[in-house]
Amino acid sequence: MLDDFMTRAFIAGLGLALVCAPLGCFVVWRRMAYFGDATAHAAMLGVALSLAVQTDVFYGALIFAIIMAWATTQLSGRNYAMDTLLGVFAHSFLALGLVIVSFLSGVRIDLMAYLFGDILAVSVSDLSIIWTGTLIVLGLVAWRWKPLFLSTLNEELSYASGYNPKREQLFLTIALGITVAVSIKVVGVLLITAMLIIPAAAARNLARDPELMVFAAGLVSCISVIAGLRSSYIFDTPPGPTIVCVALFIFIVLNLFKTLRKLAH
Amino acid sequence: MNLITINGLTVTYGGVTALKNVSLDVNAAEVVTIVGPNGSGKTSLLKAIIGAVAPLEGSVRIKQGLKIGYVPQRLNLDPTLPISVGKFMRLTNKINKKSCLFALEQAGVPELIAKQMSELSGGQLQRVLLARALLGDPDILILDEATQGLDQPGSAEFYRQIEKLRQETGCAVLMISHDLHVVMSTSDRVICLNGHICCSGAPETVVAAPEYQELFGTETNGALALYRHSHDHKHDHSSSENTEAVN
Numbered sequence: 001m002l003d004d005f006m007t008r009a010f011i012a013g014l015g016l017a018l019v020c021a022p023l024g025c026f027v028v029w030r031r032m033a034y035f036g037d038a039t040a041h042a043a044m045l046g047v048a049l050s051l052a053v054q055t056d057v058f059y060g061a062l063i064f065a066i067i068m069a070w071a072t073t074q075l076s077g078r079n080y081a082m083d084t085l086l087g088v089f090a091h092s093f094l095a096l097g098l099v100i101v102s103f104l105s106g107v108r109i110d111l112m113a114y115l116f117g118d119i120l121a122v123s124v125s126d127l128s129i130i131w132t133g134t135l136i137v138l139g140l141v142a143w144r145w146k147p148l149f150l151s152t153l154n155e156e157l158s159y160a161s162g163y164n165p166k167r168e169q170l171f172l173t174i175a176l177g178i179t180v181a182v183s184i185k186v187v188g189v190l191l192i193t194a195m196l197i198i199p200a201a202a203a204r205n206l207a208r209d210p211e212l213m214v215f216a217a218g219l220v221s222c223i224s225v226i227a228g229l230r231s232s233y234i235f236d237t238p239p240g241p242t243i244v245c246v247a248l249f250i251f252i253v254l255n256l257f258k259t260l261r262k263l264a265h
Numbered sequence: 266m267n268l269i270t271i272n273g274l275t276v277t278y279g280g281v282t283a284l285k286n287v288s289l290d291v292n293a294a295e296v297v298t299i300v301g302p303n304g305s306g307k308t309s310l311l312k313a314i315i316g317a318v319a320p321l322e323g324s325v326r327i328k329q330g331l332k333i334g335y336v337p338q339r340l341n342l343d344p345t346l347p348i349s350v351g352k353f354m355r356l357t358n359k360i361n362k363k364s365c366l367f368a369l370e371q372a373g374v375p376e377l378i379a380k381q382m383s384e385l386s387g388g389q390l391q392r393v394l395l396a397r398a399l400l401g402d403p404d405i406l407i408l409d410e411a412t413q414g415l416d417q418p419g420s421a422e423f424y425r426q427i428e429k430l431r432q433e434t435g436c437a438v439l440m441i442s443h444d445l446h447v448v449m450s451t452s453d454r455v456i457c458l459n460g461h462i463c464c465s466g467a468p469e470t471v472v473a474a475p476e477y478q479e480l481f482g483t484e485t486n487g488a489l490a491l492y493r494h495s496h497d498h499k500h501d502h503s504s505s506e507n508t509e510a511v512n
Contacts (some may be wrong), residue, residue, distance in 0.1 A: 149356065204347065209383060
């Protein structure tokens with residue numbers, strides 16, 4: 001069954017859809033959209049270094065995504081504004097990664113595959129990495145759900161209830177790092193944030209409850225992956241961007257629907 | 266025993282001293298209000314009590330088994346976060362709908378239970394935060410500028426509710442407030458803070474204290490308190506101890 005590249009693409013895409021749903025909701029609730037972007041960009045340096053030492057790009061991307069996520073949470077609130085700092089490191093790590101890759105002679109490296117992902121080239125071992133990462137992140141979020149949620153609402157409230165919001169932030173950072181790392185082969189560093197944010201934002205129109213919003217986001221992501229892959233096969237378009245376009249389409253439809261219903265009232 | 270005993274507390278953030286040598290007790294069923302200009306360390310003091318910042322020196326001792334009801338200044342509630350009032354109330358407390366409704370009644374807003382948190386007005390949100398803090402019968406309520414963003418009648422109404430609650434439940438209240446004249450009428454004890462304790466005591470005593478007048482001006486019995494002060498002001502500390510001793 002796993003011999004077919006389309007089957008592997010579907011399985012990889014669904015893993016990505018599931019991992020992005022809960023994290024995407026937290027990214028949206030905590031207004032961390034740019035933070036997700038920065039983490040993903042920085043992961044490109046990890047990809048380049050992995051290629052240089054000829055190991056799986058997943059590991060390099062994971063290390064740099066977590067370092068970046070951790071460093072920015074630590075440095076926030078000092079001297080520079082958070083977004084300036086993120087901008088400086090994120091884009092210079094991306095640039096540095098691209099420069100390093102250009103020095104790697106001998107191997108022909110398709111940069112586009114890392115910038116926009118190449119879900120059709122996913123191997124069986126990639127699948128096991130993606131799904132292991134997905135299950136770890138889902139487990140982590142399920143385990144820390146209440147304290148994570150509480151620290152999102154208010155740090156002091158979290159302390160007063162006996163949870164340290166800094167520790168919860170660290171859990172979220174690690175989860176985000178893993179998500180970015182497993183997503184690179186599927187949608188690439190430039191479109192990861194789209195998969196985090198768009199389904200979550202679309203799901204907001206469907207849910208009046210935080211857990212339901214996570215499920216709705218998962219549903220939107222899964223539909224985007226399935227419909228996106230089918231359309232990319234039919235119209236011969238790049239799969240990663242097509243999946244994002246489908247998610248955007250769902251987002252627009254749901255918002256239009258909500259606006260119309262408001263007008264009807 | 267006191268509910269909270271703070272001894273010689275010093276708190277710093279990256280070398281900047283927020284609180285220096287602050288000592289303070291809160292007794293059962295007592296309403297203590299902390300006043301002070303912006304940046305005077307009021308919030309740091311509350312953070313030290315709930316364990317959000319570690320003291321550099323000194324100690325914060327909380328009576329064993331003390332139940333704290335904490336009312337934060339505001340929530341970071343993004344409009345994209347869907348959660349109902351009832352669900353929010355039950356986040357930290359495993360309670361049934363009935364006690365949830367009872368707490369909302371105590372805070373004066375039982376009709377809000379099914380509403381979305383993002384649909385609440387500023388005043389309604391403060392009531393819900395108060396109701397959440399009341400769950401589990403706290404021995405002490407801690408409020409961090411709970412009426413920020415409310416208009417004058419709104420905050421007066423809010424403090425009346427606090428006063429009523431204290432009479433009904435007998436819980437102690439420790440709060441930070443900017444509404445000086447409201448504070449004066451409801452508090453048993455006022456602590457005037459500016460990095461250190463400038464003066465403290467019964468409201469009348471504090472208002473008459475020269476340290477207080479230096480910080481807030483002499484017109485504090487009117488509606489407006491002016492926040493004119495210099496950070497490097499000096500005053501005779503023996504006199505503030507005298508003020509304390511009066512009580």
